[in-house]
Amino acid sequence: MEAEHPHKRIIEKMVDAALKEKLRHLARKYNQKYVLDIWVEMAKKGGAKPYASKLTWKPGMTISQALDCLDNYCHSMEVEIREKYSGEEE
Numbered sequence: 001m002e003a004e005h006p007h008k009r010i011i012e013k014m015v016d017a018a019l020k021e022k023l024r025h026l027a028r029k030y031n032q033k034y035v036l037d038i039w040v041e042m043a044k045k046g047g048a049k050p051y052a053s054k055l056t057w058k059p060g061m062t063i064s065q066a067l068d069c070l071d072n073y074c075h076s077m078e079v080e081i082r083e084k085y086s087g088e089e090e
Helices: 008-029 032-044 049-055 063-085
Strands: none
Touching: 008 032, 008 063, 032 063
8 A cells, every 4th residue: 555645635635725716716707506517517427537637636746736737627617617608697
């Protein structure tokens, strides 16, 4: 069994907090229901699997790289929100 990197849990908490903030931002920008609907659709499609390369924390990544992955993931969500809900009133 591989030993866990000592900073892994700290980094995971930081990424979790950043993800929550980005989701809050999307909910304020578009609509909380839209963000939740897209999140549920993603879960039904297998969770974050289609986005795994964009979101997965990999040992050796810098914090900057992890945040870039998070930005890409949230951008993908935003594109889906715009595509699905364009023209709808919020």
